[in-house]
Amino acid sequence: MIPGRLRARLAMTRLGRVPERHAVLPGDPPGGRRALAMWGVGCAVYFAAVIYRTSLGVAGLDATERFHINASALSAFSILQLLVYAGMQIPVGLLVDRLGPRKVLAMGTVLFTLGQFGFAFAGSYGTALGARALLGCGDAMTFISVLRLGAHWFPARRGPLIAQVAALFGMAGNLVSTLLLARALQSYGWVPAFAGSATAGVLVFGLVVFVLKDSPAKASALKDHPGPPRPRPGMRRQLALTWREPGTRLGFWAHFTTQFPAMVFLLLWGLPFLVEAQGLTRAEAGGFLTLVVLANMVFGLVFGQVIARHHGARTPLVLGTIAATAAVWALTIAWPGGRAPGWELVVLCVVLGACGPASMIGFDYARPANPPERMGTASGVVNVGGFSASIMTLLAVGLLLDATGDDYRIAFGSVFVLQVLGVTQILRLRGRAGRRERERLVASRVETVHVPA
Numbered sequence: 169m170i171p172g173r174l175r176a177r178l179a180m181t182r183l184g185r186v187p188e189r190h191a192v193l194p195g196d197p198p199g200g201r202r203a204l205a206m207w208g209v210g211c212a213v214y215f216a217a218v219i220y221r222t223s224l225g226v227a228g229l230d231a232t233e234r235f236h237i238n239a240s241a242l243s244a245f246s247i248l249q250l251l252v253y254a255g256m257q258i259p260v261g262l263l264v265d266r267l268g269p270r271k272v273l274a275m276g277t278v279l280f281t282l283g284q285f286g287f288a289f290a291g292s293y294g295t296a297l298g299a300r301a302l303l304g305c306g307d308a309m310t311f312i313s314v315l316r317l318g319a320h321w322f323p324a325r326r327g328p329l330i331a332q333v334a335a336l337f338g339m340a341g342n343l344v345s346t347l348l349l350a351r352a353l354q355s356y357g358w359v360p361a362f363a364g365s366a367t368a369g370v371l372v373f374g375l376v377v378f379v380l381k382d383s384p385a386k387a388s389a390l391k392d393h394p395g396p397p398r399p400r401p402g403m404r405r406q407l408a409l410t411w412r413e414p415g416t417r418l419g420f421w422a423h424f425t426t427q428f429p430a431m432v433f434l435l436l437w438g439l440p441f442l443v444e445a446q447g448l449t450r451a452e453a454g455g456f457l458t459l460v461v462l463a464n465m466v467f468g469l470v471f472g473q474v475i476a477r478h479h480g481a482r483t484p485l486v487l488g489t490i491a492a493t494a495a496v497w498a499l500t501i502a503w504p505g506g507r508a509p510g511w512e513l514v515v516l517c518v519v520l521g522a523c524g525p526a527s528m529i530g531f532d533y534a535r536p537a538n539p540p541e542r543m544g545t546a547s548g549v550v551n552v553g554g555f556s557a558s559i560m561t562l563l564a565v566g567l568l569l570d571a572t573g574d575d576y577r578i579a580f581g582s583v584f585v586l587q588v589l590g591v592t593q594i595l596r597l598r599g600r601a602g603r604r605e606r607e608r609l610v611a612s613r614v615e616t617v618h619v620p621a
Contacts, residue, residue, distance in 0.1 A: 202384070203321035207330070209372075209380045210314040211337040213273050216368045217310040218341030219349065220284045220303050221249070223365065225435050226350035226454065227358075229443070234358060235293040239440075239574070243566030246436045247559050248297055249304035254555035256308035261548025262403050265541060268382040269313035269320070276309025277376055281369025288362030311338070312547045315531065319543055320383035325476070328532050332472030335528050336465050342434060343461045350454055410545045414601040415537025419550040421597065422486045423530030425590025427554025429493050429583055430523035432561045434460055437580075445576040446507050456517050463521020471525040475532060482529050483598055487591070489526035492519050494587055501577045527554050536605050557586050 224231065224245055232242055264272050283303025290296035311334070318330040345365075352361040410416050433441075434457060442453035474481050496519045500508050508516075530553060534546040561582055568579035 199322045199326065205379075206381055207314070207317050207321050207334075209375045210269065210273060210310075210317040211334055212375060213277055213372045214310045214314050214334065215337045215341040215344075216372050217276070217280050217307045218338040219345045219365060219368065220280050221253075221307050222342045222345045222435060223284070223287075223349055223362065224249075224300070225439060225457070226345055227353055227361075228436055228439055229450075230353060230358060231296075235296060237293060239569045240566045241293065243436060243562050245297065245300050247562050247566075249300040249307075250435075250555050250559045250562065252301050252304035253308045254552050254559060256305055257312065257548040257551045257555070258407060258545065259548075260309050261312050261544040261546070262406065263309075264312055264316050264544035264548075265406070269316045270376065270380050270382045272309050273313045273380065274373065274376045276306040276313070277369055277373040279303070279306025279309070281306070281366055281373065284366035284369065285363060288359050288366060312544055312551060315547050316544050317382075319540065324535075327535055328475040328528075329472040331528050331531050332468045332475075332525055335524055336468045339461050339464045339468065339524065342464075343458065346434075346454060346457045346461060350450075406542060406545055407549075410538055410542050410549055413534070413537040413546075414597055414604050416534045416546050416549055418594065418597040418601040419530035419533035419537075419546070420553040421530075421590050421593040422533060422553070423527045423550050424553030424557045425490055425587055425594065426486060426493075426523050426530070427527035428523075428557035428561050428586065429497060430460060430464070430520040431554065431558045432565065432583075433457075433520055435558070436562060437565050441576050441580070442513070444574065446513065456513055459514065459517040460520045463518045464524045465521075467522045468525040468528070471522075471529070475529065479532075482532060483594070486526055486529050486594065489519075489522045490587060490591060493523060494584060497580065497583055501580045506577070530554075533601060536608060537601065557590070561586060 228242055231237070231245065232239075235241075260272065280303045283299050283301075283306060286299030286302060287296055290299050314334045315331060318327070318334065322330050349361055349365055352364065356364075432438075438457055438460070439450070439453050442448045442456055443450060446453075448456070471485060474485070496512075496516050500512060500516050503509075503512065530550045531547055534550045535543065538546040564582040565579045568582065569576070572578050
């Protein structure tokens with residue numbers, strides 16, 4: 169029999185009034201300074217990976233001259249890199265669940281460092297494509313591993329904030345590529361800029377090998393969860409169980425719909441759009457890209473705190489971000505005369521800054537829907553969403569620019585197609601995912617009740 173106080177608390181939970189910060193789960197890690205240090209090493213790896221991932225965003229015009237390519241060929245760099253990244257997410261999630269984040273981070277660091285060095289010295293378009301593919305493979309191993317580290321070292325109630333702060337480190341890496349790498353490229357040239365940035369990978373590899381630990385020191389049976397170790401299903405079975413959860417699918421579509429507008433803008437097409445279509449100088453365009461990154465960092469902190477306190481805010485934040493992005497994107501490309509005023513471009517960049525933090529909410533849908541031993545797999549499935557949408561949009565924009573003679577209005581209109589698809593799926597799945605999550609939360613609370621004999 170459940171005590172009256174707990175019954176009342178469970179009733180509040182069903183109504184969505186009990187915030188996630190009150191959910192104390194058995195076997196939760198304690199957090200603390202050592203947890204911050206270990207997680208910080210993982211974030212440093214992710215920081216370096218994002219510098220390399222976004223480095224092409226400030227070098228797109230230079231790449232067209234260096235390799236003598238058009239817009240479609242330029243977009244192939246980012247498409248291939250993201251295609252490898254997205255294709256690796258589920259295998260990497262399975263690897264993280266089996267090998268642990270430390271080993272996967274070490275492998276990823278080696279691959280993305282070699283990819284950045286290769287891109288620095290590439291003398292042909294084909295060699296450069298291979299280097300970006302190698303970089304994408306290593307990059308794919310970072311973020312899921314960092315999320316898993318956070319789950320190993322911090323209490324579950326800190327999950328939303330930890331995920332948003334991890335993404336904040338990624339945005340800091342984006343900021344470095346936007347500011348420092350862009351200046352190095354103009355001052356020192358292609359090879360010194362890219363090869364110099366690649367040395368960061370060597371440094372973080374040393375941290376992973378000599379400093380990082382997978383989880384706090386405890387009995388191996390308690391590494392992920394209390395109780396005896398559970399038999400692991402086969403990889404295909406584990407993936408099927410993960411996808412079967414409505415929360416996983418909702419997380420996939422939330423990530424799919426929110427992430428790609430900002431990623432497409434920052435990763436490749438933002439700088440050419442601002443310079444060629446809006447008539448800005450490269451320095452002015454770099455300032456607007458920096459604004460996207462800064463807004464992302466602010467929104468990340470705000471969203472993380474809001475969701476940690478009010479779990480019911482997740483879907484309103486996701487749908488609100490999508491609506492705001494669609495409205496400001498439409499206003500920008502439909503502006504009379506083709507060139508929007510400065511204030512409107514500022515609004516565009518600020519709103520795009522909310523896309524990354526909103527996409528992180530996808531992981532918070534998947535987290536309570538899956539047991540700890542499937543967290544890596546679930547994160548991988550969710551992460552495929554935004555990157556697959558980014559790949560399709562990068563390709564569509566490049567093809568449409570070539571077909572229309574660099575008409576950014578038509579090319580950027582491809583964004584709305586994927587937004588409509590994503591919103592349809594979110595509205596379809598949110599009810600099922602919410603009911604399933606409430607059932608799991610109630611069950612977990614009942615299991616932890618100890619009634620005196």
